[in-house]
Amino acid sequence: MEQFTQEFFNLDVMAKVAPFLLQGLLQTLLLCSFLIPIGLVSGILVMLLTTSPYRLLRWPAIVAVDFFRAFPPLVLLVFVYAGLPFIGLRVPALVAVAVAFLINSASYYGEIYRAGMVSVPKGQREAARSTGLSATQTLLYVTLPQAIRNVLPDLLSNTVELVKLTTLASVISVPELLHSANLARSLTYNSSPLILAAIIYLLLLLPVVRLIARLEHRL
Amino acid sequence: MTAADAMSNWDRFVFTFFNADIATKYGWEILQGAGVTILAGLAVVITGIGAGFGLAALRAIGWKPVNFFIIVFVDIFRSLPPLAIILVLFFGFPNIGIVLPSLIVLWMSLGAVLAAFAEEIFWAGITSVPKGQWLAARSTGLTFAQTLRYVILPQAVRLGIPPLTNRAISITKNLALGSAIGVNEILGRANSALSMSANATPLTMGALLYVLVFIPLVIASRTLERNYRWGEH
Amino acid sequence: MSSTAAAPVSRYLLEARGVRKSFGPTEVLKGVDLLVEPGKLVFLIGPSGSGKSTLLRCCNRLEEPDSGSIIMDDVDLLSPRADINAARRQIGMVFQSFNLYPHLTVQKNITLALRKVVGMSTADANARAAEMLALVGLPDKAASYPAQLSGGQQQRIGIARSLALNPKIILMDEPTSALDPELVGSVLAVVKDLRDRGITMVIASHEMNFAREAADKVVFLDGGLVIEEGCAEDIFLRPQEDRTRRFLAQIRH
Numbered sequence: 001m002e003q004f005t006q007e008f009f010n011l012d013v014m015a016k017v018a019p020f021l022l023q024g025l026l027q028t029l030l031l032c033s034f035l036i037p038i039g040l041v042s043g044i045l046v047m048l049l050t051t052s053p054y055r056l057l058r059w060p061a062i063v064a065v066d067f068f069r070a071f072p073p074l075v076l077l078v079f080v081y082a083g084l085p086f087i088g089l090r091v092p093a094l095v096a097v098a099v100a101f102l103i104n105s106a107s108y109y110g111e112i113y114r115a116g117m118v119s120v121p122k123g124q125r126e127a128a129r130s131t132g133l134s135a136t137q138t139l140l141y142v143t144l145p146q147a148i149r150n151v152l153p154d155l156l157s158n159t160v161e162l163v164k165l166t167t168l169a170s171v172i173s174v175p176e177l178l179h180s181a182n183l184a185r186s187l188t189y190n191s192s193p194l195i196l197a198a199i200i201y202l203l204l205l206l207p208v209v210r211l212i213a214r215l216e217h218r219l
Numbered sequence: 220m221t222a223a224d225a226m227s228n229w230d231r232f233v234f235t236f237f238n239a240d241i242a243t244k245y246g247w248e249i250l251q252g253a254g255v256t257i258l259a260g261l262a263v264v265i266t267g268i269g270a271g272f273g274l275a276a277l278r279a280i281g282w283k284p285v286n287f288f289i290i291v292f293v294d295i296f297r298s299l300p301p302l303a304i305i306l307v308l309f310f311g312f313p314n315i316g317i318v319l320p321s322l323i324v325l326w327m328s329l330g331a332v333l334a335a336f337a338e339e340i341f342w343a344g345i346t347s348v349p350k351g352q353w354l355a356a357r358s359t360g361l362t363f364a365q366t367l368r369y370v371i372l373p374q375a376v377r378l379g380i381p382p383l384t385n386r387a388i389s390i391t392k393n394l395a396l397g398s399a400i401g402v403n404e405i406l407g408r409a410n411s412a413l414s415m416s417a418n419a420t421p422l423t424m425g426a427l428l429y430v431l432v433f434i435p436l437v438i439a440s441r442t443l444e445r446n447y448r449w450g451e452h
Numbered sequence: 453m454s455s456t457a458a459a460p461v462s463r464y465l466l467e468a469r470g471v472r473k474s475f476g477p478t479e480v481l482k483g484v485d486l487l488v489e490p491g492k493l494v495f496l497i498g499p500s501g502s503g504k505s506t507l508l509r510c511c512n513r514l515e516e517p518d519s520g521s522i523i524m525d526d527v528d529l530l531s532p533r534a535d536i537n538a539a540r541r542q543i544g545m546v547f548q549s550f551n552l553y554p555h556l557t558v559q560k561n562i563t564l565a566l567r568k569v570v571g572m573s574t575a576d577a578n579a580r581a582a583e584m585l586a587l588v589g590l591p592d593k594a595a596s597y598p599a600q601l602s603g604g605q606q607q608r609i610g611i612a613r614s615l616a617l618n619p620k621i622i623l624m625d626e627p628t629s630a631l632d633p634e635l636v637g638s639v640l641a642v643v644k645d646l647r648d649r650g651i652t653m654v655i656a657s658h659e660m661n662f663a664r665e666a667a668d669k670v671v672f673l674d675g676g677l678v679i680e681e682g683c684a685e686d687i688f689l690r691p692q693e694d695r696t697r698r699f700l701a702q703i704r705h
């Protein structure tokens with residue numbers, strides 16, 4: 001027990017590495033601050049393509065979405081980061097993270113929005129169009145708000161997944177929270193930094209996960 | 220840009236990403252990685268969904284202290300990044316005398332994560348079965364356990380299949396994280412072949428192999444979702 | 453047919469001629485004429501599947517007719533140059549299932565198109581909404597959400613929503629058939645009030661008693677064709693066609 005506490009809950013070690021981990025946390029939050037909004041918006045674009053009435057837009061989009069849903073995000077990340085330099089395209093680690101995770105999350109968000117749009121009754125669109133609203137206005141004011149409301153738990157849940165996804169950036173040495181923690185672990189020969197990082201992730205995400213559970217059970 | 224330049228660019232691209240020599244040299248090696256990925260994936264899916272199902276059934280009994288622990292377990296493993304769990308098990312546990320092979324660490328971590336999500340999905344299914352089903356079953360003399368077993372769980376499972384398929388796919392794709400702790404799955408082997416050959420072809424092969432393994436599942440999930448939707452209306 | 457510069461002004465507000473529409477292999481409308489004079493209430497009756505809804509939906513191009521012409525107030529709606537969003541604003545539509553926007557309050561339901569299509573200020577649009585709510589007898593429901601209203605109230609809001617745009621004509625597709633019997637009266641009272649105010653309406657409905665007492669013209673549709681049309685009295689008391697007689701006999705039991 002003593003040994004367990006020493007290894008995982010060593011308060012001295014935690015106090016010592018806390019400022020370092022905080023820097024990692026900032027990097028994580030920075031990543032999230034552009035990945036989440038851009039992901040949410042590009043997901044709408046993906047949905048517009050996969051639900052387009054034009055086959056020439058719809059089919060390539062569906063194939064691309066399925067392809068990237070089958071593609072592990074880490075493999076995509078390594079491919080972008082380690083593969084492209086071979087043809088002279090050296091991308092900074094942060095850009096590689098942005099590209100790889102945006103492709104991944106836009107596909108997932110897109111599928112969620114699509115499910116939401118399917119759940120909006122056809123009559124809503126017809127009612128809106130019959131009052132003279134254009135197709136874009138109908139989407140903006142009538143169908144999309146309802147679609148989003150219907151799939152809110154899934155959107156939240158995918159956002160949690162996106163935050164967790166940022167830990168993969170540590171594999172290509174982006175100094176985000178988990179990377180900092182793992183570095184601190186190897187320097188202190190103690191796992192408490194990892195546990196501290198885990199606690200920070202829990203503080204960040206557990207409230208959202210609780211909220212999702214509440215929303216889902218209400219539905 | 221001259222035609223010759225364009226040609227040589229194209230050649231360089233093919234040489235780098237689709238190099239037949241390198242593909243034959245490392246192909247077998249990486250293919251074996253696919254074997255590891257598939258076996259580990261099956262292990263994660265079977266144990267994860269099985270454990271999630273068991274926990275949901277246990278929760279249905281309604282024993283407060285047990286439910287409390289189930290909820291805590293589920294919430295924590297839904298919130299933690301899988302890579303964080305993997306690193307704790309792989310680097311931390313040896314220091315307290317528990318040494319686990321990297322493949323076991325990968326399986327346990329992802330299995331626990333999937334179990335948490337599966338429990339939540341099954342539980343949502345159980346709670347969405349109308350109260351009248353319980354009443355009807357109990358009124359015909361079925362016991363609590365029989366009602367759960369023959370009436371409630373089958374309906375809950377049916378409801379849970381589409382979201383569970385999606386979740387199982389996205390968690391199993393995390394097997395690629397094994398490469399970070401030296402598991403010999405597809406990405407790990409592709410990565411080492413990459414550094415040995417100084418060519419990106421192994422990475423292309425690894426990526427294609429992953430897509431080959433997962434695309435049937437993704438298509439299956441799309442079909443399931445569609446049938447499920449039709450079944451509803 | 454030569455295109456004269458000054459088309460003769462039609463005596464009809466809505467003039468649909470030879471409208472055809474197929475879904476896949478089945479032809480649902482086989483060349484239907486629907487002529488509506490201004491200020492009149494036209495009733496569309498006919499068995500289920502006869503094409504009443506499809507005809508109404510063709511009149512504002514929610515459904516695209518395969519051929520025929522639809523002229524609204526001397527504007528050809530099927531011409532490629534027609535501004536369909538502007539035209540739809542002048543053609544109100546009321547749906548069997550109300551189709552109120554569940555995420556918006558009653559007030560916002562009514563003002564959305566006023567603000568976004570007509571370009572009214574929010575204050576003006578709200579004033580207009582209040583006027584409409586008073587007209588349909590629900591002056592205190594502006595802040596409610598659709599889910600908080602009864603079916604009859606929802607349908608009256610649906611009518612207020614289309615009425616707010618000051619349309620030249622209102623199309624109603626079975627406005628009362630999703631309602632419990634005791635709620636039907638309140639909606640029909642509103643329809644009658646609109647008629648007395650001289651608002652042009654086309655209503656597909658099975659409310660034969662109401663048709664007899666309020667309709668200026670009744671059109672009987674069967675199998676995608678107009679079988680018979682005339683004033684309410686003629687159709688209900690002296691139907692000329694066998695199919696009309698059989699349909700009315702069925703409806704009465």
Ligand SMILES: Nc1ncnc2c1ncn2[C@@H]1O[C@H](COP(=O)(O)OP(=O)(O)OP(=O)(O)O)[C@@H](O)[C@H]1O
Pocket residue numbers: 475480498499500501502503504505506507
């Ligand atoms: N979008 C569609 N796709 C395929 N068939 C359709 C579609 N809409 C209508 N139909 C078919 O067209 C025919 C006429 O339908 P319509 O809804 O116009 O009839 P209706 O007279 O309004 O009947 P009801 O009294 O039941 O409302 C029906 O056979 C229906 O199945």
Ligand SMILES: [Mg+2]
Pocket residue numbers: 504505506625626
């Ligand atoms: Mg109809």
